[in-house]
Amino acid sequence: MTTEKIPDIIIGRLPIYLRALQRLADSGEQTTSSQELGELVGISAAQIRKDISQFGEFGKQGTGYSIPFLMEKLRDILKVDRVWEVVIVGMGDIGHALANYNGFNNRGFLVSMVFDNDPKKIGHKVGDFEVLDAGTMSEKLKAHKIRIAMLCVPAAAAQEAADQLVKAGVKAILNYAPISINVPEDVHVQYIDPVTHLQRMTYYL
């Protein structure tokens, strides 16, 4: 099986399937079908079967998918069968919200450090975290071999912060700043942009 060539658009749907499976598991379900899953996530049953079959034969004709088995496979494919340490850069409102967010649990991520460059914030507590000096970020990220960061600085500071992260070895950046950032080809960026989500809905209004 060569997973190298699977389109990113399919990869992007797997976390959605995993989240829906978790929801079914939480409500005590043991098996599901592509139809049921499709209704939960708003994607056709045929598309779901096609997406999942890219990675192997995980379902059975007539009996559907075992939820624990399919979740295990998806976690394995997405590499969230482990726990990734993640850092938060920028402790404004969004940084605070992420530091206090309880949605990372059991989904493959653990916030391990939070940074800011504001002397009024450094050394203070946010939830369980002490805000660390962004000036020490590079050495700390290297020491802990951090590969993933959530970037929550103002737009004007985003590119410089991203450059620092990349230099320190970060390979995946979740960017909350409302601006595109330039990174080397081997660094992945995802954007959290409320407006694109809103625009996707206004089409239907």
Place this chain on the structure above:
Amino acid sequence: MTTEKIPDIIIGRLPIYLRALQRLADSGEQTTSSQELGELVGISAAQIRKDISQFGEFGKQGTGYSIPFLMEKLRDILKVDRVWEVVIVGMGDIGHALANYNGFNNRGFLVSMVFDNDPKKIGHKVGDFEVLDAGTMSEKLKAHKIRIAMLCVPAAAAQEAADQLVKAGVKAILNYAPISINVPEDVHVQYIDPVTHLQRMTYYL
């Protein structure tokens, strides 16, 4: 032209194209190509041409797309050639961040009211907004004919708040709570879930 049957996955890509076009326009560009656009957004040039051609012939062989013209068409299709009033429900960290977010400007949305049910928050200022009593939300939403809300309450309160919004006439909910909500068929929900974005990147690490 019947836009009724255009797949939602295509609609979901249009805001991404629009954002990239805005970025090009901001840097003074007048024209672009599906190749250039594709590199900016990480989608193949062929896919972009196919997506856009669903709505008409907006580009010219050899000269590519006029950026202002294509932006106008996309804004028109997505119905963000107007300004939609949006409300924020729940003034925790995320609600604060959205109230102060400057990324809505010129993208079709204007935050007009913010609500919370905490007496300690009601009546206080957040950015330019006075926090309004969630108990008065229904009448205010109806009076202002609000169709769009951003839901930023804790997970445990999300379904009840969503029910209130739906009863008050809201047809599009951007849900920040880490939980799925049930709404009638004619109400659209989009989820902001940082974990799905992180999982999409770990696949490549």
